[in-house]
Amino acid sequence: MPGDLISIFLNSVFAGNILLAYFLGMCSFVAVSKNINTAIGLGFAVIFVLSVTTPLNWLIYHYLLAPGALLWLGFPNLDLSFLKFIMFIAVIAAMVQAIEMVIDRFSAALYAGLGVFLPLIAVNCAILGVSLFMVERNYTFLESLIYGFGSGLGWMMAIISMAAIRIKLKYANPPYGLEGYGLTMIVTGLMAMAFMLFSGMTV
């Protein structure tokens, strides 16, 4: 079992990187990777929100929505799993709001660093994507916790390395039309290739 958890973790950070292998969270990735400090801030915020919402959505799915999950209320045949999209997105939006309020109340320094990024995260595809993959792959509660954290870490690694590369790219002199967005996508492709080399790694 510990071996399973470790390979889920390693897979979600490297070979199954949520950004580089599944293209999730691209929008904020392209927009925010211009500056390394904001990239670090957003990275931590994503890790935080993913590690909270993924297990929370697991509980909601397995105790409210999955086929037969309402057995404890006396409805053994009810299947509400079609509601998972709307439920997950509501949980994510609510959690992001709640986290923002808690951080604002208890730590001004952390709020100054993370606060501005939290609203952005509610519509980050990576967050909803991880919750949906968690259902798709039938993870247990512990696995979903590890998977959420690992995906966040993988996303943060990708965005920080991208920000670092883009600082160097400022001094490059690409042909007309390639600068900015086009070049970012191609560099991301090269980075994805590097991350792909980790696939097949088992513990």
Next chain:
Amino acid sequence: MKKKNSALAVFLQPIWSENPINIQMLGICSALAVTVQLKTAFVMALSMTFVLSCSSFIISLLRKQIPKNIRIIVELSVISTFVILTDEFLRAFLYDISKQLSVFVGLIITNCIVMGRAESFALSNPPHLSFIDGLGNGAGYGSVLILVAFLRELLGAGKLFGIQVVPDFVYSSGYENSGFMLLAPAAFIIIGMLVWLQKVLTKGK
């Protein structure tokens, strides 16, 4: 947006000069993962167009009723309703494809294009124009998706829509499919190239 909002302009702008993926850089999230095959890309483009145009229409109908400070959650619930409809439809009638698309139909909800159009267009324009705007953006998104999928399936598997198009004698003379095209990095690189191409083509206009 800059010119008068005639229906035709609203429809055509997002297909080329305001293309959501290539120019506005929106909605790449769910775009690339489904482009390994033309079939999935095609279904994804249709689903996206449906969700986009219907939700823009409804949000635009409600635009005077929605209170400003809770508009995001109202928009999200309208969008998710249409996404759920699409997902149930695909699962009932196109089960194989819905298995391949897996989570990516659900991810239309958080696709920046849908939210972006709702915020920037549907909230300030009448329903019929919003509907057309949704159609146009769906078409713009879909055309990029289908183009990427066309290149990837052709070069990666030698097929189009699952039917082999590269003739056997080409293979026997030493040509091989490029397995790289089927992997994730190829999609990033193709999109990068397309952006480049479009910028060069529209240079000076």
